[in-house]
Structures are given as C-alpha cells and as structure tokens.
Amino acid sequence: MGIVVKDVGIKREFPLMSYIIESKTRHFTNEMEGKTMYVDKFMLEEMIEFQAVTFDIVRECYYNEGRNGKLSKVVMKLFNERKKKKAEGNAI
Numbered sequence: 001m002g003i004v005v006k007d008v009g010i011k012r013e014f015p016l017m018s019y020i021i022e023s024k025t026r027h028f029t030n031e032m033e034g035k036t037m038y039v040d041k042f043m044l045e046e047m048i049e050f051q052a053v054t055f056d057i058v059r060e061c062y063y064n065e066g067r068n069g070k071l072s073k074v075v076m077k078l079f080n081e082r083k084k085k086k087a088e089g090n091a092i
Contacts, residue, residue: 002059003039005032009052016047 005017011030018028019035030051036058039047047053085092 001039001044001057001061002036003044003055003057004034004036006054006056008032009054010050012051016043016051017053 008015008017008030015028015030015032017030017032017037018026019032019037021027032053044055047055082092
C-alpha cells in the first residue's frame with residue numbers, strides 16, 4: 001500500500017524507513033514527514049509499534065485469496081541449486 005508519512009514519533013539510531021536517493025541507493029532516515037512510501041502490512045505494523053509513525057493511506061491493495069504457494073518452491077529450488085554449486089567449488 002502507499003502511505004504518506006505525517007509524523008515520526010520516535011526517532012531511532014537505525015530507522016525503519018527509507019527512500020531512494022539520486023545515486024540509486026537506499027537512504028535510511030527519521031526525516032520522512034511528507035514522503036510517500038510503499039509498505040506491506042508487516043512493515044506498517046512495525047513502523048507504528050517501533051517508531052510511532054502516523055500516516056495517510058494514499059493507495060491500498062487487498063488480497064483475500066490466500067497465499068501463493070509457488071514462492072516456497074522457487075526459494076527451495078534456488079537454495080538447492082546454490083548448495084550444489086558451492087559443493088562444486090563455485091561460490092555464486
């Protein structure tokens with residue numbers, strides 16, 4: 001979902017929030033007031049709990065069809081392929 005951060009209540013040494021700067025690198029900062037972020041449910045819950053963030057929702061997606069079971073199969077295939085390559089001495 002897309003949110004616009006209104007206020008960051010708790011400033012952290014290593015903030016949860018970030019945005020991409022001109023050099024295409026991610027910049028983690030507490031200074032997010034007025035910035036738009038795209039977050040999932042879990043990230044939003046953590047931002048509320050650990051940084052007391054207030055926000056406005058600007059775009060929301062809702063899925064009610066369960067989970068996609070294909071992802072775990074893909075991850076397992078990649079894991080096994082990497083394990084095989086490491087055993088061959090290839091450190092991909």
